Amino acid sequence: MMRSWRWLPCEVSHRDTENTESLQLRSAQQKTDMTTIANLKRSIGLKQHYVGLCQNPEQIAGKIVLMRKVLNTFAASFNAQDRREVHVHFVPGRVEFLGKHTDYAGGHSIVMAVDRGFFAISARNGTNAVRMAECDNDSGVFPSAAFGVSPRLEHAPGDWTNYPKTMVQRIALNFARSAKLEGVDIAFGCDLPVGGGMSGSSALMIMTYLALAGANHLQDSKKYQRNIRDGLDLATYLACCENGQTFRELTGHKGVGTFGGSEDHTEILNGKRGMLSVFQFCPTVHKADLAWRDNCALAICYSGVRAEKTRAAMADYNQASERARLVVAAYNRQYTTNDSLMREIIDENPARGLPHLLDRVAFATRKSLTEDDLPGRFRQFYVEDREIIPKTAAAWIRADCCSLGRLVDLSHRNSKKYLRNIVPEIHFLQRSARRLGALASSGFGAGFGGSVYALMQKDGAADFLRQWKETYTGKFPQPAAESEFLLTTPAGCAQEMFVDGMVHP
Template sequence: MDSTTLLPPVKEAIEQFPHHFHEDAASYASPLGAAWAPGRVNLIGEHTDYNGGYVLPLAVDRVSAFAGRTRNDQTVRLWSTHFNAYAQFSLAGLPESFEEQREKIPGWARYVLGVATELIKANITLKGFDAVITGDVPLGGGMSSSAALEVASAQAYALFSNHSFSIGEDNATLTPLETAGLCQKAEQNASGLMSGILDQAASCLGQPRKAILLDCRSLEYRYLPFEDPGVSVVVIDTGVRRELASSAYNERRKQCEEATQRIRTLILENEPDNTEARSIKALRDITPEQFEQYKGQLPQILQQRAGYIIAENERVLQVVKLLEAGKIEEAGKILWLGHAGLRDEYEVSCKELDVLVDIARDVPGVLGARMMGGGFGGCTINLVRNEAVDALSQAVERHYQERTGRQASIDICRAAAGPSYVLFEN
């Protein structure tokens, strides 16, 4: 691959490597190589993944990237351009040494350590390496910077272990979804957040001009066309950063589990012959009709949480039908509804997200907008006619700071491919 065709973060990592790791190339066990993986946006289907439901993400042309060389020992040394910091750990002793090593390295490096731990648990042999890490996925912005880092880590381990294992579809050691599941476990262990598989799956499965319908229970997926030359995906960053583990994310998950159990019990008590009710495991298994019948017997807070998830799963399936019919513009209307549910029922929005959605609603040519990601900050996703992108940018510039005291940044994203790598000759 010609280095001029590489994405900017990949080129940056390659250029930065000799500045941070000064050993002679002959002292390494491989030529210079780079590995990367994309972040994602989620069109619709927020917080449905850990409820066994449906999600509709697409990987985007924003990546986390590694550039480096294989070492002759079991040490991994990393330089993060974002944090301006080194980190080092050893593959020797993993997985037993994970907890001990985890406490000695910065938070960003724990994800890389976590991925190594899960690969070793899967009986994959790894080699140490030195690498620079760069990226242009906004950190904490709801575009899955951590998942991009994890999936890029898995690709980097494959590359720097001299392809002792491989990631991909055809005859690979790990399929994309096996890789996603492994990276999901790494995230949970690194962060303490009991996240679903949405982010890692989107990064692993990305294809240009495609959205991905993923069933988060069966892990079945299929691609849907996501290409309208007249419509742009605009991501607007509130500038508000959140720590999901210290937010109400895990609390929401527990509330959904409680609502599921209560509704299941109510159905079985009132419909003893309903054998299907015995197999209810998550909110995804409860129909809108069943919820309407029994929601009055739930505490108000559980009504809100369950009501949002059940309606959101239906919204995903509505958008799928519209994309299949080539009606991207129509899909925008459903984004407004998704945001209202996240704001009012699931209560994971914040003032800044709501302001951005309100501003977007007043701009002709904005087809739909909603908060994206876990919530409490991050970004909004907007479907916008191309001719309205400048008007939206100007409206945000005019009104967002005066209403919030913050600066917002705007990006146009495109559906992109999943993880990849390049290896150069010495």
């Protein structure tokens, strides 16, 4: 049994080394990553600006169409004189290959950024307000909004603006005294499925941060430089903006209302094209990169059941993290320890395996509510973090497809049994993917809806996708009407586009 992480040098791949710098480091070095409206109009349709995001000609064409819509929205909503300087960003979503609710407990995740996400054009506007307009405003998902840059900005769950408002309020709280903050105009579009479990909410917050921080040269602030030294620091800080925690000197506030970790932010800001990234959290440590296999494709089905984190759904989302907290609190009371994370319970007993630790946790939590199943929550974390993830990484390196499939199946089953966050549609999609020949398949993200991935051989991927869709439509016709099926491979991190006429790789 693998109880600790001992990565061999051969397990760390350095393919695609041109993409190893995070956006955080580039931003600190390139303080004029801007273009003008006139330059953007001339170059927006050139395919070479998008090859850093995806390679498929059809996908590139779709992204050019989306970028034109964003530019037209900026022109229609704000001052779009040709000489106006703007920032252009792409912020990807992410797929959690493994690491279900492990990050905030101090565990590991295997994650990848995807070639879909938010495209944004932003510029300083000379006011104290952030003004936001989405290019598909008629959909009603992201109605236009305007709000002040203030540490006293009010925000509450239940509306999409809770996410950008939370980010703007936190930046103002942390930096308004050390940097003069000016408002920004932001036009944006998104080709991620809304509520698809691909971290669209975190990507939206990061998009807002990049627009406001870039326009105000936040990285020049001494307070920023003392606290945020690299892309991992930036990801942790932005996660703290979302969950409300304090990061070093940067005081926390109430956040958006969810109690998650920093997995999403870490991959969005530090992911590498063509790689699965392995991170450990609390604190964040980059453990390895696993090179994507060229003969593989990843199919994703958004089920049509939204994985929302608003209103009543927020309580369900927070339950997994609350149960993790209750495990640690009960363990500390029983054994007079001072642990903060479930990982620490394991690490302080290095010679003990799961049965022994489960007995200790079960005894410590014996007075808890039966429905909380705190031993089950601990079991899920232990097996995912100490058994499934390291064995899956080893299977990936060996190209051991049989072991890979079994391990990912186990991760999905444990999520269903112990996290209780797998809805019937997601479970059906996972099982049907395996029956149709997927090498591995799992629901991913926070759960309670969202998406399923299926790993397969690239040859035959289109036929697989068609059959998967037909099977799902036959079983769940109503959510299938809102579903979306797509193919993807690991993309790079958040990027500033159209700088000196090119995309940063």
